[in-house]
Amino acid sequence: MCTVIRILLALDGGLVRGALAFVLSAQPDIDVVAQVEPTADVWGRAEALQPDVAVVDMAAVGAGRRFPCRTLVLAAPREARALSAALRYQGHTCGFLGHQVAPDRIVAGVRRLAGGEPVADPELVVAALNRSNPLTDREMQVLQIAATGWPAKEIARELCLSPGTVRNYLSRALSKVGARTRIEAVRIARDAGWIWQ
Incomplete structure (x- = not known):
């Protein structure tokens, strides 16, 4: 008797999520225990x-x-730079595949990851290496939280910083990406894959 891999799906778009759940559930060693919106x-x-x-x-x-x-x-390849931040939080327990890969690659990736093996899409690795990110880790972190609409005081409280320090990080981030507003900086950083949605 084989071990069953229990899966939680958190993907945008009910149709895509449902189709992937169907493919995964058809595998004898995989059980989809929940499907949720990523938000x-x-x-x-x-x-x-x-x-x-x-x-x-x-x-x-x-x-x-x-x-x-x-x-x-x-x-997506445009999100490749943001994967490094996700990897810092998840460590070796995290794998990456392109969102356009064939379902059988996702099935194989799930099995490999469940077995403790690394999973990395070469196209995402190349995309990450080909994009130059001018932002520091802290600037990306502040900009990522700012993307939720939080004011500087709330960001400061979340990161245990002073509001002035947060404003300085935001100002430097705007300057580095060539943006005039926080919203524009978030859009540029998201499009470049330096922060995620």
Whole structure:
């Protein structure tokens, strides 16, 4: 009798999520225990259900929170730079595949990740290496949280910084990406894949 891999899906788009759930559930060694929108409380669901692997997109990864299980992130090449930040939080328990890969590659990736093997899409690695990110880790972190619409005081409280320090990080980030406003800086950073949605 084989071990069953329990899966949590947190992907944008019900049709895509449902189709992938169908493919995964057809495997004798995989059980999809939940399907959620990436904007839902994915961490809470993962903590409650204790899946072996969460298959998520960048919107579900969030800023600075580690999933309580192995995580397979499906990402677009433009999001490749943001994968390094996700990897810092997830460590060796995280794998990456392009969001356009064939379903059988996702099935294989789930099995490899569940077995403790690394999963990395060569195209995403190349995309990450070919993009030069001018932002420091802290500037990316502040900009990522600013993308949620939080004011500087709230960002400061979240990161244990002073509001003035947060404003300085934001100002430097705007200057480095060539933006006039915080919203424009967030858009540029997202399009370049330096922060995720």
